[in-house]
Amino acid sequence: MDAADERAFRDFVAARSPALMGLAYLLTGGDQHAAEDLVQTSLAKAVTRWRGIEDPEAYVKRTMYHQQISTWRLAWRRHETSVAEPPDTAAADGTGAVDLRLALRQALARLTPRQRTVLVLRYFEDLPEDEIARILGCSVGTVRSTAHRSLARLRALATELTPAYEELTR
Amino acid sequence: MNEETLLRETLRHWSEQTRVPADLADRVLDSRRRRRLPALAVTAVTVAAVLVAGMFVLPGAFRERPAPAADATVTATVSPPPPDVQTDTENDPPRTLIAAGQVAVSAYSTLSWVPTGRGTETVRWHWSLYNPVSGQYEPTDWSWVDVAPGLRFAAVIEGDLPARRVGVFDMNTRQVVRWIGVEQGAGAAYWSPDGTRILITTYSGPPDELRWLNEERTMSRGASASRTGFAIADASTGQVAFRSFKGGGRRPGFPPNADNADNADGPSGRRDFRWSEDGTLIWEPQVLAPAQAFYDLEGNSRPAPPDRMEGSQLAGVSPNRRLIADRGRPPGPETTVKDLTTGEIVGTQKMLQLIAWADDGHLIALGCAGACENEFSSALMLVSVDGRKVVQLSSYRSNTNDPDVWDPLLTIR
Incomplete structure (x- = not known):
């Protein structure tokens, strides 16, 4: 160089x-x-x-x-490589976009690294499914099912942290 | 709100919470150069082995002093603020992270006086500690908190002081990863500058206990000077070495409780030991000049470090050691920054106090509200050395003289 x-x-x-x-x-x-x-x-x-x-x-x-x-x-x-854990009690009060984002961030931190990576590639990097499949070395179907499961898990965790989550994002 | 939109927004906001080191390219290029120098290979491998071994001691391992987050240039002209300034000017006390350059508000405290039942009172601190996962400050039950450089671990004490143990608290997982037993009684705990050791001042009685001498609570007398020594704990292994320290915190020649003249640190019997800037010595405050008395880690008296600068401002010397923060001309509010070598004023700021250096061109300061009609109504500000650029970091605290007001703990991140 x-x-x-x-x-x-x-x-x-x-x-x-x-x-x-x-x-x-x-x-x-x-x-x-x-x-x-x-x-x-x-x-x-x-x-x-x-x-x-x-x-x-x-x-x-x-x-x-x-x-x-x-x-x-x-x-x-x-x-x-420590995966950050959220606190035992959520600081969110269950109202407003800020609190929803906070609940979602805490939920994201609780996902497995693989689940989180699939969501990051899909919703932050905006990569198409076939590109994600190529990166992860798996089929498009696996990417699809992993993303589906990750979103379901995310929703469940966020609802647990902020009960209003499901209603407000419906 | 649509869930997908919310997820996208959340990821974007969260990604913006990261700190961008200014020296990434240097780190990569330097490590490449080291690898290309055969003569240094043995040393490099040894260092790497030590670092890897260290990683298994605690999750994430303790770091060397974190690199400054912003570019290091000395200038008295307008320069852009550090790239990663985070403010919360809407909440009092703050709710989300306040940070600029190399410094962050890692926690804040308020205090209250509580009766002891002996006709005296003692201080109870109430700490809110930053949670890197939520990006928010969260209330805790700890009675003492000090955050290590890097914002990964905090030293914590629970219950009444002095206490029998000090915890190493993982700020990400919100768990105490190690308790360090201090049978002599821990009254204060401070991280070493490299974030590997904890300096614990030991007391046989409540270090903050005092007796008020008038109804207005303007005069007080420390109930007792109970300092017994200090202990230094290795945060990774939990090994702790105690040194008794004769004198109990009193300066020779002063009678006990003589109008508190024996105590330089506060109105009570508290007289904590603190680390020197490079972590090789410790010091305690003194009433008479010099303001600090230095000791080695065995407790033997030592001369002050030769490069130590005694300044009038908490901020002290800039990271590149070329500038020093100083007071300004009365009536103020005014502070100045001077060239360390020549003493020449290189910048003037309309601030009450300069608290810390964010980078070599900017400082964290206390700034007045409005035209400074009330000096106790102030906010944290980021100010450039030349004083021309000011960014408000926190909300205005209505009365900084009030014990209920939050008091920030600034930490190198």
């Missing part, structure tokens, strides 16, 4: 790190340190082949997804 490459890499990180950190934060269930680790590791992979990468952001994001999948597959890693 020469000086021009390094400058381009720095420019890329400066411009895109908010988006990358935002995605990593969601994938790790709101764990700041795990999110930083995820972005840093993925950038480190990108920098080794910087010249050959056409779309650095797509490359880094794909690396992050794969890294998360690897994380699930390593049992010990699950313990190390």
